[in-house]
Amino acid sequence: MTDTPAPARDYRDTVFLPKTDFPMKAGLAAKEPAILERWAKLGIYDRLREQRLGRERFILHDGPPYANGDIHMGHAMNKVLKDIIVRSQSLMGKDAPYVPGWDCHGLPIEWKVEEAYRAKKLNKDDVPVDQFRAECRAYAEKWVAVQKGEFERLGVMGDWADPYLTMKYDAEATIVGELLKFAESGQLYRGAKPVMWSPVEKTALAEAEVEYEDIVSTQIDVAFEIVEAPNAPELVGAHAVIWTTTPWTIPVNQALSYGPEIEYVLLSDGNRRLLIAEALVGSFNARTLSSRHPGESRDPLTQVGDGGEAGPGIRRDGGEESGAILWRGKGSDLEGATARHPMHALGGFFAKPRPFLPGDFVTTDAGTGLVHMSPDHGEDDFELCKQYGIDPVFAVDGAGMYRADWAWLGGQGSVINKKFVAADGPICTDLRATGALLAASDDFKHSYPHSWRSKAKVIFRATPQWFIPMDAATPPSPLRGEGRGEGQPSSAAPGTAPHPSPLPDGEREPDGNGATLREIALDAIAATTWIPARAENRITSMVQGRPDWVISRQRAWGVPIALFVDRATGQYLNDPAVNARIVEAFRQNGADAWYADGHQALLGPDYALADYEVVKDILDVWFDSGCTHVFTVEARYGEGTRANLYLEGSDQHRGWFQSSLLESCGTRGRAPYDAVLTHGFALDGQGRKMSKSLGNVVDPLKIIGESGADILRMWVASTDYFDDVKIGKEVLATASDAYRKLRNTFRYMLGALEGFDDSERVAVSDMPELERYVLHRLGMIDTELRQAAESYEFNRYTRLLTDFANEDLSAFFFDIRKDSLYCDAPGDVKRRAYRTVLDVLFHALVRYAAPVLCFTAEEVWQARFPSDDSSVHYLEWPSLPSLDADDVVGSKWREIRELRVAVTEAIEPLRREKTVRSSLEAEVTVPSMLLDADALAEAFIVAKVTPGDSVTVTRTDFHKCGRCWRHLPEVSVDGELCDRCEGVVAHA
Template sequence: MTDATDTKRDWRDTVFLPKTDFPMKAGLASKEPGILERWERIGIYDRLREQRAGRERFLLHDGPPYANGDIHMGHALNKILKDIVVRSQSLLGKDAPYVPGWDCHGLPIEWKVEEQYRKKKLNKDEVDPVAFRAECRAYAEKWVAVQREQFERLGVMGDWEDPYLTMRFESEAIIAGELLKFAESGQLYRGAKPVMWSPVEKTALAEAEVEYENIPSTQIDVAFEIVEAPNAPELVGAHAVIWTTTPWTIPVNQALAYGPEVEYWLTEVEGKQVLVAAEHALYTEFLRRVGKFPSHDEEAEIVATAVRPSQRPDWLNTKLSEITDLKKYKGSDLAGAKARHPMHKLGGFYATPRPLLPGDFVTTDAGTGLVHMAPDHGEDDFLLCKQYADELGTSELPLRPVFAVEGDGRYRENWPWPVDKSLSVINKKLLAPDGPICTDLKEVGALLSARNDESTRHSYPHSWRSKAPLIYRCTPQWFIPMDKGADPVAVDVPSPFGGELPMSTHNGPTLRELALDGIERTRWVPERSKNRIRSMVDGRPDWVISRQRAWGVPIPLYVRKKTGEYLRDKWVNAAILDAFREGGADAWFAADHQKILGDKYDIDEFEVVTDILDVWFDSGSTHAFVLEARYGEGVRADLYLEGSDQHRGWFQSSLLESCGTRGEPPYKAVLTHGFALDDKGRKMSKSLGNVVDPLKIIQESGADILRMWVAQTDYFEDVRIGKQVLAGTSDAYRKLRNSFRYMLGGLDGFTDAEKVDVKDMPELERYVLHLLGDLDTTLREAAEKYEFDVYIRALTDFANEDLSAFFFDIRKDCLYCDAKDDAKRRAYRTVLDTLFHALVRYAAPVLAFTAEEVWQARFPSEDGSVHFLEWPQLPDLSHDRLDADWAAVRSLRERVTEAIEPYRREKTIRSSNEAAVTVPELPMDEVTLAELFIVASVAKRDGDVTVTRTDYDKCGRCWRHLPEVAEEGALCDRCSEVVNP
């Protein structure tokens, strides 16, 4: 028998220290690939589908990224967040499949293939379109394979064996079928109107493909001589002055616009009587009288104050008030007036006088209050000129687009202005103040000012792919109207899903009305994002769905040459879709169109449309060939989840496509996240050298660090990432991992036979179970609200503060030193088991790899996985009432710890076990408090907490200072009983 009074005995071999092979050092970068391989080996995704079959389904529909390069941090943020959502819904017991997908058509891929052509000095337009499309397909296939592997490495679980691709034949057939639904219901038209156009890429662009950059532009003031003015004859011979930042549109001018309620004054510039808005006239006349016009630097300085009365200096107000002798006109006085084009001597198009038209959009906050109209190159221009052309019936000028600018941005060769036709209208040489357009205007005395410097810098649209400037250009395009409802007569067409599906029959509501109503009936997360997309849809123009490119789904229509109407025949449409299913979209370019039309029609009477669909129509149709094709007709997604830029992109195109064909959105809820920025809040860019590569982070630290970072961020806003941010994430991860390691060690050898009923547990254990119940509620609510920053913070705070710093700290003495069958130790280990089962499940959606490692460390199984588990079932504590005010106890414990700390720093007391403390209140008995505070003794005394060094000796086994220890190193009563049973 061991001598319990032996003060020199080393009792460590009698202490029940935790045992586990689970390492503190994670080694995630090397360990995670092995976990991925095992998941693939056991078919974890398919097995989970089998297990959840018949359960409530949760569908997160994956927005397709472009297959054209390695993933970046934005991809990582998006895919990890989606995976956390899907895994958390699966944990809640739902069947939550995830079908990843890729957008494979369109300019991003076509542009990359063209780059290879340009390097070889080859012309893409000379290549057979089917051959070119095959190269685009191969390029997309390559990057789908690369990105798939990279997304899987992030721990994203999904149907990687059968993802959706917009370039699959079946997908292309369904996309074409969705377009034909619009055509059959009359929600499609071809028209010529200005659209955002890329001269570099030679195609129309959607708003979602446009980014804005501040650049200096040449700004000019041009005089148009008034030749008719029926309401103010004295204006004949005066000049209407326009201001523009697009000099290249002057050669296509067809009219001038004035504001009916604007006040105009007649002043003098370089010997010319000029008509401009009153405020502009004021500073122009002032400059003339002081002899400083037209010095542009000084003019700009005066303009900055003169057009803003509240900011004018007193001296300028005084001088301006002296100018009272100018002739004044109201805008309505200009009705019926005409002015001749500065280049009227060129004859032809330029010979006809330009009408002055009333425009409600004309303002005086910039420019001269008169606006030149080029219906080819501006939406306001187009609409105003069309309105008056329609009203006049016939006109000397068409007031219609004249298509002067070609797709590459150059004026067509036969355009009468003798400008260099080899220069694009975005070419700086053409646009410069000393360029050919300004020079020509100057030679005829019409150019009053021209400048291009920092003072002319303004926001200008650019292609987000080529980064080149864009122009508004009128071209024949296919549109889906926003303000026209579907035809009231239903037309049946063959469905891509088999059988017959009735076409949309929204007799009355327009697409805009349906979309706005759908927005109201959708849950938006965060809620404020609803206002953003609503304002976009409320004010958006008709949807331009055509592109003049090669790689994409063609618009499969036949247009009658005589009438311009497209063919609406359900049997022809059925033949088109059959051809698409068999040969994909390529079939349209190599088709025997007479065979498709059949004997009923003659192909010679039709134009075969060769434009392709906007890729946003492709991706907007994905709900049809992912949700409905896989899960049934009419199925909608529970959630769409993408970055905030998709309010004008995928969220909107999906909304419009589905509302136009089904009358409702394809989603029940939409979650928006921000962008990934560097640690200083800047956009990542190679030129700045601040790109944070997710693949490098995975290689160095593991995917779970990246996953935890995503969960920690307030991703409803833009998020930051960098070394310091990741260091904080790694620290939080280590603490949580250490909690799991402690639980695994503390549960070594635990079996169900050791469990204790909750009613038989000490109050501390029951209190911790109550805390676990509160955590469970918090996490459930956070998962339902998709607030995973709240989720992970609650989980880590619980593990660090409630467990490691409190419960584990207090009960380690019990775990190490109580007898193995002691009731309190058994209760503690029972709670540890409950905590383990709960926390490993809670962590699994975020720390997918680590949770698996933790689970396998305790329950090793080749076929098992933590991701097969469901939300934990906790003990029912609804009738359990705690006697103590544990919040007060913990507050007092913190005060005691703070009071001891100075003595520890001075080394007067090396361990809290050496402290004897007094407290002003006793929420429990002294012995229990001493155990909770981990001190030698607790006594009550009025005043603040006090600390002294105890006189008790230290037990040689448990190291507690207790009154029954006879001498230093001897055993306390408990330890003596344990070692001498």
Template structure:
């Protein structure tokens, strides 16, 4: 048998093709659980803590999600982003612990238990409080376990063996301890003022527990007869007209407000039809009454009330209404309703809508409360926790609920009574507007004055001996004297108060004083000293803190940390005694919050105080106070007093939630923020940019994505998004993410194959490398600087984009494409091939590290494919050290020009390829205006047969013959299929 000639032999067995077992098909959904299991087996997290011990520490403090259900896309986005931050900080050589945590108290969990009761037709009130609290604890523990496994499956690395839980006994003791710090420094008072209240859940709500929905409400215009007007006697007997969209507040009206600069008109309406027409249902009210309405609002009032013209009798300035009084439409009921309603100047009164006159119900509005309080008019607590008028209320007593549409409708009892009293000028059930709802029950909330515990934003000066970032500290103030407290609800007659109000002291009234800053001032100063990412988010939280009312910290629920205070029945002041506090906290540490409800309170008070002299407070703390205190038992108790988080990272809704409650808690007790920096991300929306909703059916389930495609796809999606804004996720978005992932995976697969068998003795010094290799190393150095800067700024969209662009544009489409001929066909010992593989090794070690924070599973798979080790992990590695490239500026300029010319050449070749004049660029001869390198080198870079200099870029088919091994068209190839000089030497 004769040997085949050079022109007929198949030379594929002599080509050095990449070899690797690393598959192109990822199969992440099946592989990732096994990787997680190995990480747990070798203790990656704990070993990292040992390896990084003594290094600069970076603490990202985890904002606690509620333990009440499977994770959703918002959870996934948040936790993945946190993990990317933590892993990138670890990669940069820092000790970056991550302690996950959960909010375990509060309404969300309590509501779930109540839902289960309702399903069984069982009332919560029938269950002993201790049993109910235990069910809440067990429910939270169940979901902590479920969510922990789900978060781990996302690749989130942390101390899952020892997370923080707000319901742990030590946590509950720490939370109680923080509350007592506020109490001991005088930053606490009990008062009655309107708070957001859920009649369905029967509790006060924090602003962060409220969402706004579009609703259609009943709007009414009501006439209040003016009985006295010292500065405008012509108004006596006329009717001041008020407009409201909350008819249920009319039974609690106590005053009327006017604008001092508003012009009011005394007029008689003309209706243009018979008032006996019963379709005109306010006939008895309108009659021939003279009305008082702001001039600017007459035209809109005409439409609502139904008059077509009017006669003007007089006009007065708002200031002329000072001292005027009117009578309530239901004055005939006597008592509360018979008292004159005073006209008060209100700077909040505008002529944007309504009538220019506003009815005041201090029980149910912040402006109402403050204005009435200034003249000694106080709440009367007519509406109870369920939204019913209390039984002894003269009008509609025992009726409600005030959020029931039928009850407040134009044909409901309120409007019917006003109509019968001749006071209802107009009523319609068609006013569309935005209204607050409980985010848990989805029911409307109301503003309701209740006895609550508050932390004042302005009243009490904050005194602290701790470092305040430049704010001078001072000693805590002395206890308040009995003369500084209010004994009851001021301004209300005893027979108008419900039993709970007259029995409870409302106070202390906190007197501002001294030169120390207020809580608001300290918080605003701390905001200035914090880094906000993105920077614009600082304006958001600043505006919220500037305008927020006092912090309502009490809730009337069962599941949570109690407010461990004793209130003196005689003075209304709460007890401030360090020895008592110490005993309380010892009880919490040994028995948790339940210890307060089952306590021997006399034992806690000790021999110095008699239990009979004190009321035991049974309200629980706002859950935001719980979460606002997590820095204490998660950071300070683990890493030392005074240590604070480097970063808090949550969604933009937490400017009014966790970011703010943590800020206020920390500045109130420590004089500074609990964080150095705060990162805010947007929300995850569906592929069309809509909010995800089960009812709409557009929910994208992260658990389903993980089960089908793997967590790394989700992680790459998070990193690629502009997460400082709201982001979209859906099939099309994930398809694009999948394409990017495959390109990155293919880059690693190529590197693994091309580096098969690479040894250290093959390395080439940078100075001995060809220019192209040195240029690529320089580009890698540029990428390195960009990635580090992006990681330090928490800009992982920028990080991911730079990494993927480099892998695709600089490597796959450029460097790998050019050097594949060298890799496949040069002799293994050739200097150029060795230089190329040396650079590939450098690229491998850099890229696998760069990718690890984002593609945590794939990077591990890649690392293990090249360096298999049961005990090893890519996540033990640190930021790569790259070789220096000398003379980089001229090198970069020259090769940037070469790359630009290469793109032009590629574009010029493409039409001939489409026309099938040539099948590949190797068959092309190129003419270019300038030769930045030698022609032979340019031919290799352009992957063409030859390059010559001419007037413009042009392309022609070569007449050179093709080498049978490397397929290049070269002048020394005598006939098709024969070998070029290089290939002949390699295979000899």
């Protein structure tokens, strides 16, 4: 009978494997709401304020989103980035409050309420203003509550119990108070000049409320007969040709403009003599031929050189040589010339001669080199005509219709209707009938401004508006005659240059030694830190080139421009006592106080209401949001307090960044912020702008519901958010993978530290070199992480953290020391040193991760230190052990790690060939013995290391220990125990 060998003993019960209940599967979508509830019960935000009281304060002032719908990916990206920054500043020991806020007034909300009216076939203009405003307020309140919950679900920590709202009574009082500061210092005037106007929404728009889209417009060439030309008599009777892509402005034409240095030629088209810039004759010919109307017969112009031949189609005209240049001269020769409007037969406005005016904006890039001027509908037109005493006529009303009394097309429109301005529309039809239309085609492709809310085209339209001047050191006075009906000319000729008036008695000029608002703002920009640095050039150019700030809107929902205008003088009332009563009324009853029957009480006994116009315009919502620093930052933290940081998307250089800058510079002589960070936009996975029509919208709420907020936060922190960023399935999968690896790092540490306490701790001086090296690496990473956090580089921050966890720890330190953790005796110094370093690493990494993975870091912390009253977010930046002269250790172990990579690469072919199944079965030679042979074998996780000329690998002859699985010389048979394991098992 053959003896059957006894089975080898299973030593797994003697191995000290990590133990933890922390799950590998995150289940964030279900787990995060419970963590939010716990934070709410703890009152974590208020508790942090108590703990950080008296510390250096860091204020990130929140830019207000509109309260008009569920959040989108741009919201999510913005709020998460803010939260990461605020949490990181708190981690660095600062008092970092965060007060979220909302923009509650203005067109976005009013438009939504109007949509509800339109759906019911109702007109909001038939609703009492107080009722309409109440509905707008209720709509905003609803969406503030919805967005509040959505932002909190992202893990954003802040004063959600007391956010700022621009529609709170105190806020409305502050906003009107800031407006009255501008008024009292003379930095306010009412004038008429072209502004962006939405005929659909019937209001002026700010540049920030406009987006540009490619469209196809009608382009026309129109002939104006020259009736006077003192410097070139031969031009009389000829026709000056203009080109425009806005045919609807021809009915309000008042002049023609030329470039003084441009070369012009007079040529024949076979029927008449036409004046055009010499450089543009060819492109004019192309338009004339391609857009000929049925029934028309017109030969092209041909310019010939000296002795040249006339081109095809040229014929004699009145005995003149075919194709010859009939006249050549510079634009300056047109000084003093006049032409008549093609519709001059209508008389009145149309019968007035149209002067030729020199314009430095006239070029030969396109068109004809002659530009028709309509001061109602163009900035250049307005400024040039103003110099020559030509005023707007207000022919186009707020809905884009020609006013009823206008001689040509009165009561018709809308001017943004394609059919109305088309080549076969009424304007072109009438011009064609006079013979003035030389070319018309509906094929001009270009970029054109649209309202970002209604998506409808906007126009430039001169209307009476309130302005804050950019270039008036001594502010201009208001224009007279503001009591007229909307759209009617002023008796004081709106459009003339506003003339200076002294500041009111007792008032001083704005800070800046009499400098203009533009100059003060540019100085403030230079004194601000812009992140990234290129953003400074962007906002500088915008402020350098921006026109006066149009602060009035012709709507109902907002803070009114609470001014009384003297009907006799056109001056607004500037009385500090009246202003104080207005502010107090707003503080008690909100902006609705302006719509009640209390104006005489506001004026007081010194003024009669009958003598004053009550201004009905409301403030531009950008003025509202520009004041938020006053009723949020200064109101909560003291007068004169500035925010450390403003953070929004790159579109806010023309929006909130700029309106806040101008408001603060106009009232305080400085910026309201020390630094401004700009992030890009969230695009889809292919880099396209998200659009419902494209079906490529990535919904943050869906991601949170499926994967959890921490995955979204991981994505935000991992992006290069200073530029536009992509998000889609592949991008999120990458973020999820990075999250999973970091989570597993925490899970391993939690298991490996099970039961650890201070009695096990080992002093740094008693630790093996590997542990000291890892602490050295941690110190280096700690410095870099802090630098990244301080410079708001969380893409770098997150990469440093994940790379350290994956490469320095999981793939290196943990890999080497798992043998010691599993198999050394609990009291062994090496194992205790390892666990001591693990403890240091845990406390550091959980803190580093907390600003980004706010939910997971809390879960990790509670898994090790469960408490009803604690939170990882109360903690501060880790304090690390001090190391002496460990740069030498660091240099040495960098070489060992490089050698380890070479050894691993050399073993891999043998693994593929199945010569060895794991590195433990390999013996290697290496050219550099940086440690003793046993220590190197442990570092490389091999059986044996010997010196040699290069890295070589062979299979070992050593047998395998049955407990630690290492191949060692003292093991005589596979399955027996090595000396170490035998001692541990014996004393277990």
